[in-house]
Amino acid sequence: MSQSEQESLEAARALAAEIRQKAAPDLIPDLEQLEALLAAASAEPENAGDGEMIPRQQLDDLVAENAKFVSVMVHEIRVPMTSIRGYNDMLAKNVVGDLNEMQQQFVEVIRSNVIRMEHLVTDVSDASKLRSGRIRLEPKMDMYKNIALEVEKATKDLAAEHSHTLTFDTPQGLPLLTIDTPRAVQMITKLVINALQYTPDGGQITVRAEGVDGRVKVTVQDNGIGMNEEEQTHIGELFWRGESEHVRSFKGHGLGLPIVIGLADLMGADFSYETAPDVGSTFTVVLPGMH
Template sequence: MNIKTKITLGFLAVLALLLALGGYAHYTVQRLDRSSRTILQDNFYSVEVGQQMLQTLAGAELHVPGARAQSLARFGDQLQREARNITEPGEQLLVDSLTRELAAAAALPADSPGWAPALARMRDLTQRVVALNLRAVTRRNELANRTAKVASRNLLAFVALSLLVALSLAIGVPEAAVGGLRKLSASIEHAAQGDFATSIAIESRDEFAQVGLAFNRLLRHLNEFRNTNLGEVLTERNRVASIVQTLDEALFLFDEARVVLVANPPACALLGLPQAQVVGQAADQLAHANPVMASLLPLVTAPGPAGPQPFTVDQAGEESHYRLLVHNETWFNPVRSQMEFLGTIVALHNISDFKRLDQAKSQYLATVSHELKTPLSTIHFHLKLLLDQRVGPLNAEQQQMVGTLQQENQRLLKLTRNLLDVARHESGAIPLQARPTTVADLVAAATGPLRLQLAPKALALTVDLPAGLPLVLADLEKTAWVLLNLLANAVRYSPEGGRIVVSAACQGDYVQLSVQDVGPGIAPEHQERIFQRFAQVPDAGGAHREGNGLGLSISHEFITTQGGELGVRSAPGAGSTFFFTLPRAHEPSYSPESFSSL
């Protein structure tokens, strides 16, 4: 028998018991109701009429003129009502006797001495009628009580039987339904622990037997699938492990608790520890005993945007430079429908050779720039002498040629100075003296030298500095040079009669300064390249812009070194807004004097 049939039969049995119990209870209640209703309708009615008849006879004893006649008439009505409700044996004889006595009493004169005996006989007969009905009430009440007791015992027996049957069904049916589930649950638990050999024993032919057969087939398939793919998984793992082990970059992998899961040989060599003492250890514990890990761990756990970071290690008295990249790897698990954290990957690429080459390049660049500066300055001096009339007159064509040579020499001198600034900044020869500075002083230092450049193109310069700007932490000279370089570019690319706006605004712990022009704008694909060295980007017409491509690069170095950011917002034909941020000095704010359009 299958489980569905067992459960259905169990529910039907309980339903039949409920219907039988309810039917018997209804029958018993109806029977008791009929019995009580019969007593009320038959005997109690006769008792009530008898009581009324006795009261009427009591009124007939009064010696009031006309009272006896009225009482006898009322007694006759009551006697007729009693005659219509004859329910007990002998009651009819008593009613007939009362009828005769009533007729005899009605025939007596008002002052007859036979009134008293006649009323006494009528009273006696009436009391006998009442007593007869009272005895019937008592008898029927006892019968009803016995019937109720029997019904109560029968109901209790029926309830006990129903409880026994229901209890047996409540124990047997769920057990039949859950027994197979226990076996299935135990087998699933073994499978969850990786034991696919524990199958379900089939001992019946119900639904659970079918489920057990299907689950046993599933276990066999899973076991085959695991055995088939285990080798492939191990091969892939070994392949990935071999790739990691053969990398020339130091590579760490940390889990959520910052326990080292992977450390390849270069990483272990960087720490100066064998791999067995690194893998499986907590990074915090390694940091206590290993100075390299102590220096590395703060960079790994530091919040902020992911990106390459410099990392220097002193090994055997020689500095080794690394390019540190930290990446928190997450992926979407389609099985669980959620993002999961895989680990923190820390890669360190040794750039010591590139650092030495870069230093050599900077030294060579500084040397060449310095060597070029002296002859270029001499050429510039002799060109000025040629233009001096006291040395000798030049014709117009010669003056034009000398003027052109002087302009090109000035360009070479400017390029040489920029190259020297780049080389000095890279080598640290140009220290930045960051001090609390007012934004107003910074803007004034940059806009002062720019006045003469506005007139040839009839440009208007507007400075908009809100009141209450805080002090900024900056090198006044270098930062003013950056702002002046941005303003010079705005003057160069603004059309005649255009407007340049210098503004400032607070942004949290930073102050942003902006230079807005109405020039041709910069295409989005070129906005990242303009801050690179020697970058040349075309304007809206396709022609390359003027300049050597070093001004913005140097400006970017100055601003980022001070903890700020240099950027641009632009669109072709809509002008450009160059901006840079400087950290607040967290000192009392300064209210600048009002600036007007220049």
């Protein structure tokens, strides 16, 4: 097993341990089983050089069981998280009485952590569905400008928080698309969020679209920290995150780019990138045109 594969398994084990703290009691045995499987996978097999392989059916069954477990786990975590967020919102709106300044800060901390967990649960669910082939696209005719508007709406607050200049260059007359719009929004939003997070405050992020042979080429360009050659070998690797101090200053689990790449592959979009340390990164997806 390569070092990168070992690191990915260790990250998966850490994520399972974190989720265990949020899970309902009846899910703990399943989590323990998953952790045991991850631990077994982390160990080098004694007969690694004997040419023995796990039967394909056994691997397929393991993938199916893992997908089923993740589906149940996601549901069981989402239910209490939704309840917590609902009650927290009522507190924030002073439904049960006025809050003092310290209480308001506590409520905001609860809210931000609930939102972070919701995003994590959604990402874990989507990553699992992509790996098991359980995401079904619903392509319809749409215009790219509608996608860009949704992405801008989802990212403008984060840009303002870090004093970034976020520009959307969306020309008129772009080709029409046949696409699953919510998934396209999700894909491009993740690229923009990465650019916003991994660019020092006051940076420039541009989301540019252009028509190319009946398709729409979308580039997300930043002047952020960039990635060196070794780091680029991990792009698309589940749970991998860079080691730089700036990367570690943001909470994350290394699921964004794997989901982007998985969605791009699923919808027939081309994915590419250019990046260099201290120069910035440009990530590109070419969306399929109308057919």
